[in-house]
Amino acid sequence: MIGENMEQSGHSNHVLLLSEWQALLHQTPPTVHDILTGLGDEEIRHLVNVFYDYMLSHHESELFLSTEQVSTRLSHSMFQWLRSVLGSARQDLSQLLEKQREIGIIHARIGLPIDLVARGARKLKNELYQVLQAKETIPAALLSEIICFSSLAMDTAIEAMTVSYSPTYQNSMQAQEQYRLLSIYDDVNVERERQISALTSWENQFIYNIATGLPAADLIPLAKSEFGMWFSHKGKHLLGNPNMLANMDTLIKQADEHITQALTPALSPVAESRMAVLQAIRQLTGQIHRLLASMFDALVELENGKDPLTQLLNRRFIPTIMRREISLALNVRKPFILAMLDIDHFKKINDNYGHSAGDITLKTVATVIYDHFRSSDYVFRYGGEEFMVLLVESDLTQAKIILEALRQKIAALSIEVSPTQHFSVTVSIGFVDFDYHPDYKRLIDKADRALYAAKDHGRNRIEAHPR
Numbered sequence: 484m485i486g487e488n489m490e491q492s493g494h495s496n497h498v499l500l501l502s503e504w505q506a507l508l509h510q511t512p513p514t515v516h517d518i519l520t521g522l523g524d525e526e527i528r529h530l531v532n533v534f535y536d537y538m539l540s541h542h543e544s545e546l547f548l549s550t551e552q553v554s555t556r557l558s559h560s561m562f563q564w565l566r567s568v569l570g571s572a573r574q575d576l577s578q579l580l581e582k583q584r585e586i587g588i589i590h591a592r593i594g595l596p597i598d599l600v601a602r603g604a605r606k607l608k609n610e611l612y613q614v615l616q617a618k619e620t621i622p623a624a625l626l627s628e629i630i631c632f633s634s635l636a637m638d639t640a641i642e643a644m645t646v647s648y649s650p651t652y653q654n655s656m657q658a659q660e661q662y663r664l665l666s667i668y669d670d671v672n673v674e675r676e677r678q679i680s681a682l683t684s685w686e687n688q689f690i691y692n693i694a695t696g697l698p699a700a701d702l703i704p705l706a707k708s709e710f711g712m713w714f715s716h717k718g719k720h721l722l723g724n725p726n727m728l729a730n731m732d733t734l735i736k737q738a739d740e741h742i743t744q745a746l747t748p749a750l751s752p753v754a755e756s757r758m759a760v761l762q763a764i765r766q767l768t769g770q771i772h773r774l775l776a777s778m779f780d781a782l783v784e785l786e787n788g789k790d791p792l793t794q795l796l797n798r799r800f801i802p803t804i805m806r807r808e809i810s811l812a813l814n815v816r817k818p819f820i821l822a823m824l825d826i827d828h829f830k831k832i833n834d835n836y837g838h839s840a841g842d843i844t845l846k847t848v849a850t851v852i853y854d855h856f857r858s859s860d861y862v863f864r865y866g867g868e869e870f871m872v873l874l875v876e877s878d879l880t881q882a883k884i885i886l887e888a889l890r891q892k893i894a895a896l897s898i899e900v901s902p903t904q905h906f907s908v909t910v911s912i913g914f915v916d917f918d919y920h921p922d923y924k925r926l927i928d929k930a931d932r933a934l935y936a937a938k939d940h941g942r943n944r945i946e947a948h949p950r
């Protein structure tokens with residue numbers, strides 16, 4: 484549903500930007516387009532160079548633009564971007580806007596802060612104006628038309644990037660936040676038991692006080708109890724469902740209102756009213772217990788970072804972890820290795836031995852993979868029978884030895900799916916070393932291509948992506 488809404492709003496944004504860009508083209512005299520499309524390669528290259536020199540002089544943007552990348556791919560992309568936006572009168576506008584959307588998605592994926600995009604655009608515009616002003620043959624009125632058009636065209640392109648950036652960025656930030664919280668609460672079940680027991684002990688104390696006629700003033704409101712304090716400071720951030728959170732707030736408030744009543748001197752000595760309060764609180768705490776259980780269940784099911792079958796990391800966390808490792812690798816200039824593993828002919832296992840035998844195979848292979856790597860490496864379940872491993876601070880020579888050893892270890896396994904049935908499996912592995920490009924998706928695609936080469940070359944083998 485959310486996805487659908489996002490798609491709809493993406494579509495209406497596209498329509499709006501398309502019509503406004505078309506209107507801008509029509510209202511601009513053709514000479515403006517002639518001059519802008521006629522800018523020489525040298526002039527565009529000059530703009531690209533000024534832009535990158537400026538961006539590289541800031542530490543925060545330097546991380547995204549390592550020098551090797553700039554000199555090769557990214558400068559080329561920026562060159563194309565300027566040509567296409569300034570020359571938009573000669574372009575397919577719908578395709579051009581689609582391209583901006585893709586750029587926005589890449590920016591979000593690599594975690595490029597949006598203010599850096601705006602800063603870069605400002606620098607580019609400023610330099611472009613100077614290049615144009617230096618052309619003495621352009622009359623002042625025409626110059627102002629050119630500046631106006633190029634500025635609005637760039638703004639429209641950047642707006643189109645930002646539209647796609649926002650939802651993508653929000654999604655990845657949400658996963659990042661969940662991951663951070665999960666690493667604080669590495670054992671959600673322990674936290675669950677602790678809070679159930681905190682709530683129960685508050686309830687017991689309350690019943691004891693009421694039943695033994697102790698002064699009502701000794702009662703601690705639920706909101707101020709250990710459970711209440713935990714809920715308002717930590718639980719609310721950990722247990723993210725807004726409806727459930729609001730329900731919990733209401734129940735705690737209702738419980739405390741009953742306690743305030745019990746504290747009223749006119750009511751507290753009367754045994755009947757004390758019993759009424761006791762019943763009301765018991766009923767409310769019953770509801771709080773049930774709600775707390777559902778909140779923790781939802782957390783375990785939906786927000787657990789682990790894949791339920793294999794206990795490996797869920798692929799949802801790939802963007803967060805890849806971004807972090809890329810930033811570390813760029814800082815320390817040490818590459819990492821990305822490997823994709825796929826069980827060969829896995830479908831046959833399901834077909835010959837049944838789906839639960841397939842599940843046992845997946846679990847067994849996942850455990851072997853997990854145990855094979857260092858605790859600093861990351862092992863994800865990438866898809867059905869596909870796994871992804873990130874070996875931190877490793878190079879191709881080391882990876883080759885480690886991955887070959889893993890291949891052999893898996894091929895030597897005897898997988899027992901019943902006392903009478905056992906068989907062996909093999910895996911194909913593709914791997915690649917980090918190429919200092921900030922977009923992790925490119926790296927995953929390369930590792931995937933290497934995996935398919937390993938499959939093509941006969942399976943049960945490892946294959947590095949060619950440099």
Ligand SMILES: Nc1nc2c(ncn2[C@@H]2O[C@H](COP(=O)(O)OP(=O)(O)OP(=O)(O)O)[C@@H](O)[C@H]2O)c(=O)[nH]1
Pocket residue numbers: 792825826827828829830831833837838839840841842845866867868938942
């Ligand atoms: N038992 C089980 N099977 C799964 C699971 N996830 C995916 N699969 C199955 O994995 C099979 C994957 O088959 P394919 O993609 O054709 O690949 P393959 O048979 O391994 O062949 P190659 O990869 O080409 O060597 C499909 O039949 C899926 O139904 C799962 O969690 N449990």
